[in-house]
Amino acid sequence: MQDSAPPFLPYSRPDTGQAEIDAVANAIASGWVTTGPETAAFEREFGQYLGSGHMLAVNSATAGLHLALEAIGIGSGDEVIVPTMTFTATAEVVRYLGADPVMVDCDTATLNICPQAVECAVTPRTKAIVVVHYGGLACDMDAIHAIARSHGLKVIEDAAHAFPTRYRGRLVGTLQSDVTVFSFYANKTMTTGEGGMIATRDDELAKRMRIMRLHGIDRDAFGRFQSRTPAWHYQVVAPGFKYNMTDIAAAMGRVQLGRIDAFAARRNELADRYRKAFSDLPLVLPAYAADGDAHAWHIYAVRHRDGAVRPEWRDRFIAGLMDDGIGTSVHYIPLHRQPFWRDRYDLQASNFPRADEAFASLVSLPLYTAMTDNDAERVIASVRRHVAA
Numbered sequence: 001m002q003d004s005a006p007p008f009l010p011y012s013r014p015d016t017g018q019a020e021i022d023a024v025a026n027a028i029a030s031g032w033v034t035t036g037p038e039t040a041a042f043e044r045e046f047g048q049y050l051g052s053g054h055m056l057a058v059n060s061a062t063a064g065l066h067l068a069l070e071a072i073g074i075g076s077g078d079e080v081i082v083p084t085m086t087f088t089a090t091a092e093v094v095r096y097l098g099a100d101p102v103m104v105d106c107d108t109a110t111l112n113i114c115p116q117a118v119e120c121a122v123t124p125r126t127k128a129i130v131v132v133h134y135g136g137l138a139c140d141m142d143a144i145h146a147i148a149r150s151h152g153l154k155v156i157e158d159a160a161h162a163f164p165t166r167y168r169g170r171l172v173g174t175l176q177s178d179v180t181v182f183s184f185y186a187n188k189t190m191t192t193g194e195g196g197m198i199a200t201r202d203d204e205l206a207k208r209m210r211i212m213r214l215h216g217i218d219r220d221a222f223g224r225f226q227s228r229t230p231a232w233h234y235q236v237v238a239p240g241f242k243y244n245m246t247d248i249a250a251a252m253g254r255v256q257l258g259r260i261d262a263f264a265a266r267r268n269e270l271a272d273r274y275r276k277a278f279s280d281l282p283l284v285l286p287a288y289a290a291d292g293d294a295h296a297w298h299i300y301a302v303r304h305r306d307g308a309v310r311p312e313w314r315d316r317f318i319a320g321l322m323d324d325g326i327g328t329s330v331h332y333i334p335l336h337r338q339p340f341w342r343d344r345y346d347l348q349a350s351n352f353p354r355a356d357e358a359f360a361s362l363v364s365l366p367l368y369t370a371m372t373d374n375d376a377e378r379v380i381a382s383v384r385r386h387v388a389a
């Protein structure tokens, strides 16, 4: 074989090394494996990173969002406002509780939830707003909190993309929302394989979520072994869930957390490299964070300037990059276009004009810390070659 093509560059790949392998091996060798000292240490260290609040490690962000909505009292007949430009997990958890998600349109520049659209969607049944910091850029939280205050609504932040993100200088997870939930899914800015972290400053919500995280039992397995109460004694106070994080996952998370600032610096470097390289192309590039704020750069999504009038462009562009051995993705097919949500709530694309226009040509490019500079240059060359597809 001669002149072999460069290896396939996947859309995403986790950045893990010997330190993660050793930590996981030690967790297994300890004989504990499920929720225990590693999980407690991970929660403590994550809380130290954020600087304030109660931390609850869970086995996914989806679980965390479910616990958050349950704790704030969402139930049958309630409405919860969610963005249409998100992953289905943001909305499905509302249905778990028998309530109805109400999808709203995004802002054109940031693809974040549009505060005016939120205001218009409020009804007497509305109980909460769930925001998503799209790609890792914070939503207009001042506007969201003002709407929430004026209508007496709770605010949950789906911060699956937003670690670490800063808004008005403060880390997401420490803002004036009721609950914030981070994801450690395989492709997120740090990973535990599967996992999530709930952050809240509210003592009562933290207490409820801690109980519901593990079968509605009033203490978790770790607490049971720490306390003087006999280990066999526990009380079931609600029909809870099975959402606790394992020590195997937490051990990996502690190592990843120790690397998060280096990860964030590298993601910023890659985003800056793309911005410079693409500035002359007919692409809408991702919005940047305001001065003093920070973008987590979980997703680097571009759109064609004429995307709405050339819907076939994206297919050719993605195929062109694939021919060059480069993976891409699309974040997201808006919820109003997904069969279940569309049919269940009779959603029309014309009610979400900004998300729908963005979606027409939206493509996410590889941006992750396991990429080399050479990988980024390959992406750049391929984008330049195929942008006029």
Ligand SMILES: *Cc1c(COP(=O)(O)O)cnc(C)c1O
Binding pocket: 059, 060, 061, 062, 063, 086, 087, 089, 090, 132, 158, 160, 161, 182, 183, 184, 185, 194, 195, 196
């Ligand atoms: C990844 C993601 C989730 C779900 O996270 P899991 O940890 O996989 O449950 C939820 N919301 C958004 C916006 C996501 O990107």
